[in-house]
Amino acid sequence: MHDLKSLRENPAFYDQNWARRGLAPQTPAILELDEKRRKLQTELQTAQNRRNEASKEIGSVKSKGGDAADLMAEVAALKDRMADLEAQEQDAATALNDLLSALPNMLADDVPDGADENDNVEIRRFGEPKTGNNAAVDHVAIGENLGMMDFEAAARVAGARFVVNKAGIARLQRALAQFMLDTHTTEHGYTEVDPPLLVSTDVMYGTTQLPKFREDQFETTDGRWLVPTAEVVLTNLVREQILDDSDLPLRYTAMTPCFRKEAGSAGRDTRGIIRQHQFYKVEMVSIVRPEESEAEHQRMVNCAENILKKLDLPFRTIVLCAGDIGFASRKTYDLEVWVPSQNKYREISSCSNCGDIQSRRMKARFKRPGAKDTEFVHTLNGSGLAVGRTLVAVMENYYDPTDGGIFVPEVLKPYMGGVSKIVKASS
RNA sequence: GGGCAGGUGGCAGAGUGGUUGAAUGCGCUAGUCUCGAAAACUAGUAUAGGUGCAAGCCUAUCGGGGGUUCGAAUCCCCCUCUGCCCGCCA
Numbered sequence: 001m002h003d004l005k006s007l008r009e010n011p012a013f014y015d016q017n018w019a020r021r022g023l024a025p026q027t028p029a030i031l032e033l034d035e036k037r038r039k040l041q042t043e044l045q046t047a048q049n050r051r052n053e054a055s056k057e058i059g060s061v062k063s064k065g066g067d068a069a070d071l072m073a074e075v076a077a078l079k080d081r082m083a084d085l086e087a088q089e090q091d092a093a094t095a096l097n098d099l100l101s102a103l104p105n106m107l108a109d110d111v112p113d114g115a116d117e118n119d120n121v122e123i124r125r126f127g128e129p130k131t132g133n134n135a136a137v138d139h140v141a142i143g144e145n146l147g148m149m150d151f152e153a154a155a156r157v158a159g160a161r162f163v164v165n166k167a168g169i170a171r172l173q174r175a176l177a178q179f180m181l182d183t184h185t186t187e188h189g190y191t192e193v194d195p196p197l198l199v200s201t202d203v204m205y206g207t208t209q210l211p212k213f214r215e216d217q218f219e220t221t222d223g224r225w226l227v228p229t230a231e232v233v234l235t236n237l238v239r240e241q242i243l244d245d246s247d248l249p250l251r252y253t254a255m256t257p258c259f260r261k262e263a264g265s266a267g268r269d270t271r272g273i274i275r276q277h278q279f280y281k282v283e284m285v286s287i288v289r290p291e292e293s294e295a296e297h298q299r300m301v302n303c304a305e306n307i308l309k310k311l312d313l314p315f316r317t318i319v320l321c322a323g324d325i326g327f328a329s330r331k332t333y334d335l336e337v338w339v340p341s342q343n344k345y346r347e348i349s350s351c352s353n354c355g356d357i358q359s360r361r362m363k364a365r366f367k368r369p370g371a372k373d374t375e376f377v378h379t380l381n382g383s384g385l386a387v388g389r390t391l392v393a394v395m396e397n398y399y400d401p402t403d404g405g406i407f408v409p410e411v412l413k414p415y416m417g418g419v420s421k422i423v424k425a426s427s
Numbered sequence: 428g429g430g431c432a433g434g435u436g437g438c439a440g441a442g443u444g445g446u447u448g449a450a451u452g453c454g455c456u457a458g459u460c461u462c463g464a465a466a467a468c469u470a471g472u473a474u475a476g477g478u479g480c481a482a483g484c485c486u487a488u489c490g491g492g493g494g495u496u497c498g499a500a501u502c503c504c505c506c507u508c509u510g511c512c513c514g515c516c517a
Contacts (some may be wrong), residue, residue, distance in 0.1 A: 036486060042477060045477060046477090051497085058498070059445040059446090059498070060445085060446095063445080080496095242473095
């Protein structure tokens with residue numbers, strides 16, 4: 001949700017900012033509705049005030065044994081008018097809310113201009129990708145040759161965009177998740193959370209998956225939603241709370257399955273596990289004071305990068321341009337890992353500073369010491385990392401063409417029971 | 428799934444139709460006292476919105492929604508959450 005007061009005071013700022021995302025001016029319609037709504041509200045409140053007064057008078061007249069018929073007639077008339085005003089005010093408020101909740105966050109000043117992903121800006125690289133190897137074996141071939149990835153079985157039990165991992169690959173993925181979680185909790189100061197995977201509609205609204213991105217979500221028959229990312233649950237942990245200043249910053253991490261319909265992605269990344277209806281992701285979420293969110297953002301990106309560095313996977317970090325940035329985000333860094341079989345970098349993490357757009361929707365506030373008013377917190381989220389895609393990167397970057405095996409990255413060995421290479425079981 | 432009991436301010440806990448946004452206690456903040464502290468005393472201490480230059484005034488909120496009434500924390504209905512009992516179940 002957007003700050004109406006601020007929007008009223010500076011509509012040009014909002015329109016200019018939205019224009020960077022390619023949106024037509026929005027504030028004229030908003031301001032008109034807002035004014036209409038407030039006018040109705042004031043009128044309604046005046047009527048309510050008179051009703052309250054009259055009711056008190058009736059009480060006192062009656063207690064003295066007097067006749068309050070005139071006053072009661074006045075209130076009866078007032079009630080009709082109030083019902084009408086209230087309905088109108090509700091309509092205006094709903095319309096205003098619908099309008100506002102469909103509009104994306106304000107971009108940070110230093111977000112580069114641009115129309116789409118081609119205008120994103122690379123800011124740093126790590127590692128040396130093995131380029132030019134068009135014959136690189138992809139993770140599907142590697143996994144199937146090892147007999148540890150079964151897409152046909154997955155299709156039989158669940159349909160397209162699922163996989164069945166087995167044996168060494170299944171364990172490797174578990175090791176990856178474990179390693180990420182341990183690193184975030186012991187080195188990066190995050191608190192591990194084991195959250196619900198089914199959440200309410202309000203929660204999905206809070207982090208902006210609803211109402212605009214309904215098509216990509218799995219809804220249950222009893223009105224709940226499967227989480228598309230742990231961001232949803234972790235961020236909503238502070239919903240409807242007034243936090244104490246000393247509680248901040250809060251840093252949460254969780255490893256969860258994520259469920260997505262991928263409704264708009266038909267035909268994209270159909271091979272392999274790059275884009276699935278269900279995948280594991282280790283997520284980081286920070287809840288911070290407004291003035292701290294920029295620094296926290298940098299910190300979070302470093303935490304995500306650190307995982308890739310420890311795994312010794314080549315990657316690059318980019319800033320998303322105005323045209324490619326997500327709905328809730330003020331500014332987003334993507335980490336892209338080198339995928340040899342595709343001979344390019346692919347997204348493996350996305351770290352976003354959402355400012356106060358989510359906290360406004362969630363009513364997540366905090367109070368500074370001695371302050372009279374509450375303030376909205378800032379929320380940030382980032383993948384640390386997408387486990388399935390990390391598995392792809394490890395399989396392909398650590399592939400041994402001489403025997404079709406996969407070397408286990410050094411940092412994962414403790415999680416693999418001493419196994420240093422995944423090889424085909426001898427039959 | 429069935430039944431019973433509940434959900435009131437930061438916490439505890441009154442309140443069962445009429446200045447009750449809400450007693451009282453605790454906690455917290457400020458002041459008095461003190462060399463300082465404790466104790467005691469005094470005052471203050473919810474959230475959101477509207478309106479106003481401002482002081483302020485007004486509206487709403489006692490789990491959520493709807494209803495009855497001139498008037499609802501108090502009465503009625505639905506939902507939800509918590510506790511307990513029974514049933515079922517990983």
